[in-house]
Amino acid sequence: MMESEQQPDLSVFLVSSVHDMKNSLGLLSAMLEKMLADLSPEDSADYDQLAHMFYEVKRVNSNLIHLLAVYKLGKELYPFDPQYHVVCDFLDEVVSQAQPLIASSKVRLEIECEDGLVWHFDDDLVSGVVNHALNNAVHYTRSKVKLLARQNGKLLELRIEDDGRGYPPSMLLDGSSGRKAIDFASGSTGLGLYFAEKVAQLHRNRGSVGCIKLENGGAYGGGCFVLQLP
Amino acid sequence: MIDFSRQYCLVIDDFQGMRTMLRDMLRELGAQRVDIAASGGEAVGMLGNHRYDIVLCDYNLGAGRTGQQLLEEAKVRNLVGPACAWIMVTAEKTSDAIMGAVEYQPDAYLIKPVTAALLETRLEKIWTRKAALQEIDQAMQAKNFSKAVALCDQRLQYDRANAGELQRLKSQILLNAGEWDRAREVYEQVLAERELPWAKTGLAKVHFHNGNYAAARDLLQQTIEENRTYLEAYDWLVRAQQQLGDAEAAEQTLVAALRLWPNSPLRQKNLGELALKRGDRDAAEQAFRKSVVVGEHSVMKSADAYLGLAKVVGANKPDEALKTLGLLQKQMAGDDIRLRAKSAEGLIYQASNNPQKAEQLAGEVGELLQGMAGKPGSEASMEAASLMLATGRRETAVELLQSVVRNNHDNRELLNQVQQVFVAANMAEEGAALVEASRQEAIELMNRGVLLAREGKIDEAVESMYQARAALPANVRVLFNFAYILITRMQQGNAPDTLRADARNALLQANRLAPGDKRFNQLMDALAKLQASP
Numbered sequence: 001m002m003e004s005e006q007q008p009d010l011s012v013f014l015v016s017s018v019h020d021m022k023n024s025l026g027l028l029s030a031m032l033e034k035m036l037a038d039l040s041p042e043d044s045a046d047y048d049q050l051a052h053m054f055y056e057v058k059r060v061n062s063n064l065i066h067l068l069a070v071y072k073l074g075k076e077l078y079p080f081d082p083q084y085h086v087v088c089d090f091l092d093e094v095v096s097q098a099q100p101l102i103a104s105s106k107v108r109l110e111i112e113c114e115d116g117l118v119w120h121f122d123d124d125l126v127s128g129v130v131n132h133a134l135n136n137a138v139h140y141t142r143s144k145v146k147l148l149a150r151q152n153g154k155l156l157e158l159r160i161e162d163d164g165r166g167y168p169p170s171m172l173l174d175g176s177s178g179r180k181a182i183d184f185a186s187g188s189t190g191l192g193l194y195f196a197e198k199v200a201q202l203h204r205n206r207g208s209v210g211c212i213k214l215e216n217g218g219a220y221g222g223g224c225f226v227l228q229l230p
Numbered sequence: 231m232i233d234f235s236r237q238y239c240l241v242i243d244d245f246q247g248m249r250t251m252l253r254d255m256l257r258e259l260g261a262q263r264v265d266i267a268a269s270g271g272e273a274v275g276m277l278g279n280h281r282y283d284i285v286l287c288d289y290n291l292g293a294g295r296t297g298q299q300l301l302e303e304a305k306v307r308n309l310v311g312p313a314c315a316w317i318m319v320t321a322e323k324t325s326d327a328i329m330g331a332v333e334y335q336p337d338a339y340l341i342k343p344v345t346a347a348l349l350e351t352r353l354e355k356i357w358t359r360k361a362a363l364q365e366i367d368q369a370m371q372a373k374n375f376s377k378a379v380a381l382c383d384q385r386l387q388y389d390r391a392n393a394g395e396l397q398r399l400k401s402q403i404l405l406n407a408g409e410w411d412r413a414r415e416v417y418e419q420v421l422a423e424r425e426l427p428w429a430k431t432g433l434a435k436v437h438f439h440n441g442n443y444a445a446a447r448d449l450l451q452q453t454i455e456e457n458r459t460y461l462e463a464y465d466w467l468v469r470a471q472q473q474l475g476d477a478e479a480a481e482q483t484l485v486a487a488l489r490l491w492p493n494s495p496l497r498q499k500n501l502g503e504l505a506l507k508r509g510d511r512d513a514a515e516q517a518f519r520k521s522v523v524v525g526e527h528s529v530m531k532s533a534d535a536y537l538g539l540a541k542v543v544g545a546n547k548p549d550e551a552l553k554t555l556g557l558l559q560k561q562m563a564g565d566d567i568r569l570r571a572k573s574a575e576g577l578i579y580q581a582s583n584n585p586q587k588a589e590q591l592a593g594e595v596g597e598l599l600q601g602m603a604g605k606p607g608s609e610a611s612m613e614a615a616s617l618m619l620a621t622g623r624r625e626t627a628v629e630l631l632q633s634v635v636r637n638n639h640d641n642r643e644l645l646n647q648v649q650q651v652f653v654a655a656n657m658a659e660e661g662a663a664l665v666e667a668s669r670q671e672a673i674e675l676m677n678r679g680v681l682l683a684r685e686g687k688i689d690e691a692v693e694s695m696y697q698a699r700a701a702l703p704a705n706v707r708v709l710f711n712f713a714y715i716l717i718t719r720m721q722q723g724n725a726p727d728t729l730r731a732d733a734r735n736a737l738l739q740a741n742r743l744a745p746g747d748k749r750f751n752q753l754m755d756a757l758a759k760l761q762a763s764p
Contacts, residue, residue: 026343030343068322076458077325078323079323079324079325079327079328079329079459080328081323081327081328081458083394084391084393084394084395086391089355092351093348093351094265096348096351116357116390118390118391118393118394120394120426124323151625175652205424206425206457207395209729
């Protein structure tokens with residue numbers, strides 16, 4: 001009788017490979033960022049192509065980061081660390097990190113933040129969610145994106161609104177119905193939304209749980225990504 | 231804006247490339263003085279020679295200390311003060327970020343890749359926060375708890391950005407000052423807004439202090455259910471379960487905490503002691519070993535783990551026990567450590583039928599005791615006394631044990647331990663009498679001054695308290711009474727100049743020995759009032 005060959009634990013290789021790819025893409029994205037900074041959109045025909053490469057590299061890189069975080073969250077290995085943050089300062093930091101992408105996209109970004117807003121959340125995780133939503137909005141919008149933070153009752157509401165065509169009806173989410181099934185035909189892995197939802201749900205306070213919403217409308221009449229934290 | 235040209239910076243990284251990059255980044259921001267270190271060992275030397283304003287430290291430093299262990303050592307040995315901005319650079323967020331104690335957390339974690347812009351924003355943020363808390367820090371360093379609390383209250387009225395930190399700080403100061411009810415108010419206020427694990431644990435500490443161990447336990451269990459990685463709650467749960475007599479549950483809680491974070495020398499050591507108590511020598515050995523291993527590069531290493539390991543393996547493997555004790559003396563310095571190690575060595579020789587070597591060690595311990603500048607601690611005294619009794623040096627042993635009793639006359643648990651030392655030497659009856667006599671002696675010495683003061687003989691009372699303090703230099707209640715009588719004398723005017731400093735020193739020492747005693751803050755306030763009046 002043949003002994004079946006021992007099946008290696010693939011997850012170990014998957015995790016280490018994702019790590020490796022993430023680091024490699026991080027390097028690539030830094031190189032592209034530098035190249036873009038040295039060029040100006042007017043005098044280079046390659047600029048738009050480079051900007052598109054930059055967007056794709058950033059997108060996949062942030063997907064891999066989310067993948068690792070989701071893995072760690074699932075294994076209860078993620079160091080969830082909520083603290084009080086001044087929301088305006090937090091948004092400034094997120095935007096400054098997304099600046100190269102925004103600059104290369106020619107999209108106008110507006111930030112609107114209620115003064116004196118202080119909230120309790122894990123800044124690394126929430127910045128991952130907002131960053132991802134910003135990247136999406138910058139990609140799908142026509143000309144402008146708005147990043148908005150305000151207190152809504154007992155919730156902190158972060159909104160990323162654009163003037164694009166908005167979400168198709170099948171994607172709209174009101175935060176209570178749960179995530180829809182992954183639609184492979186659309187080319188979306190659903191990872192971004194899954195990550196956002198997990199992050200939202202980690203934030204709890206006195207019986208209330210965070211959630212995400214996908215709406216159409218907002219200030220610019222396009223798609224709105226909404227993150228609500230208790 | 232920070233003026234970087236005035237900041238003295240240190241970059242610690244084991245990779246040449248990273249060191250250069252971080253140094254260049256600081257220079258780009260305007261820093262003129264940037265030192266670099268390639269290892270934890272090198273960094274400790276440099277931190278000892280200079281007061282740095284900014285430290286950029288890689289979390290992963292290769293062999294030896296980790297970045298976190300380096301930070302702990304720097305804080306424990308006071309190589310960096312509260313004004314220093316310590317930034318940990320990591321490849322990803324690690325569990326240290328949430329598992330460690332608050333007082334040993336860096337000011338920020340920077341996740342690679344680090345950019346100059348991000349570094350600057352983070353430093354600006356750290357500086358703003360430090361500036362906000364500077365006055366409070368100073369009041370705390372001066373042990374002026376009342377002022378520190380007042381400053382917190384002032385700032386809480388307008389500083390929303392730091393409100394969470396200020397409330398935590400305020401509750402911490404109130405606990406240090408023994409103001410349990412006021413601390414409870416802060417916790418309840420915080421919890422009405424948001425269920426934060428530190429506030430829940432704080433409330434449990436108040437329950438614990440009030441003897442409501444079951445309430446403390448329930449609250450802590452709830453805290454852990456909601457915040458699985460909040461280790462301080464586990465530590466207090468262990469204590470509550472022990473008070474409730476549930477040793478098994480306490481051990482399980484400790485095991486759960488260690489599963490989350492195995493690198494704590496202290497918890498591993500505690501686990502060893504719990505296992506030993508229920509007679510599981512194998513489990514105890516394993517835990518003590520682990521404590522020694524994870525503590526190798528840590529300033530938190532525990533002498534008790536080495537001593538515990540030596541004790542557990544001593545019966546069957548005396549050679550290994552002796553080696554462990556040798557290692558202890560290499561790894562840790564100090565009179566008490568040497569005293570304890572040598573006493574344990576002597577007892578192992580005694581037990582393995584080598585009376586000559588035991589005799590030799592007892593002689594060495596005797597010399598050590600004579601040459602010591604201060605008094606040995608309670609554990610060292612009891613362990614040395616055990617060897618002295620085993621080798622027939624009754625007088626030295628009794629003297630050591632009496633001193634422990636006199637200085638801790640109201641600590642029941644410790645008095646029991648002293649009694650056990652006598653019992654082990656077949657001196658149960660005689661020991662009990664000696665313990666009781668020393669206890670009475672201490673009470674009498676302590677009260678004499680207070681009684682004299684009550685009779686209006688205040689100068690005699692002062693003199694009596696000086697005698698009591700000389701006889702019982704580490705007795706917390708004597709120290710408080712000493713300060714109280716001296717302050718009473720000063721309130722009457724025309725007191726000798728030396729009283730003020732003597733009272734203050736006694737109070738500070740009492741606070742070191744027994745933090746969280748309410749009398750400390752009351753007497754410090756009374757002393758401050760005296761200073762304010764002409």
